[in-house]
Amino acid sequence: MKIVVDTNCLRASIPPQSKYYQLYLEFHAEKFDWYVSNEILLEYEEILTRTFSIRTAQTVLYQLSLAPNTVHAEPAFRWNLVADPDDNKFSDLAISCNCDYLVTNDRGFDVFKSLDFPKLKIIALSAFLQLF
Template sequence: MSGKVVLDTNCLLMAISSRSRYYPVWQSFLQGEYTLCVTTDILEEYEEVLARNINQRVAQYILSALLERANVQMVDVFFRFRLITADPDDNKFVDCAIASNARYIVTEDRHFEVLEKIDFPKLAVIGIDRFFDEINDRCTLPPQA
């Protein structure tokens, strides 16, 4: 698995615990197997949600780990598409994916389903289970000769 990915906050939260079934998503990021695309708004949401659900120290640690990685792409969004109307706050992930030409938005949020009906810009939205499977498939494939 390689390429650019936008991770919804809840998917990041699901992946960072070493006790989580989705921990390989975090590990593969740390190993540089994909590029995580973020904006300042996304990082702020990551920090807020991590601090609320775990604690501020862990939130700071995770943000530091993100910002120090070579496989994090800071994205400047110059146009807001406003494609998700049910929860406009989710548009930060959509705009980041468009601006970075991301391969996927990884989310479990049903508000993103509206993107399947939009022809342009075309965005691939997948759930964390499918992303997890892609990571595991890559890790279990025998090396190519």
């Protein structure tokens, strides 16, 4: 399974006591491939540093960088279909890499529910974790 993870879901999954920590556990068990671009990694770093600490951000990014099921890619095309320009990097990568899901709790991606093309499956983090 190929996925792109929005920053809000990554941030929610970091504390071990979080009900979303399962995302990390399933990733560590190599149950899916996590697609990232340079732009996404930079946002991860910025938000995780602001939310937790620079050390936490570096640890998470280090683990992502070394994991065999992390795929580094860049979008082949910029669709720019999401109202928030900062969110387009996630959907553009997911579409370009033919990912199975964009995992997000952001309602801004609901635009894809009404589009015939390009197709992109948006799934909330809790629904994604129920797949396991």
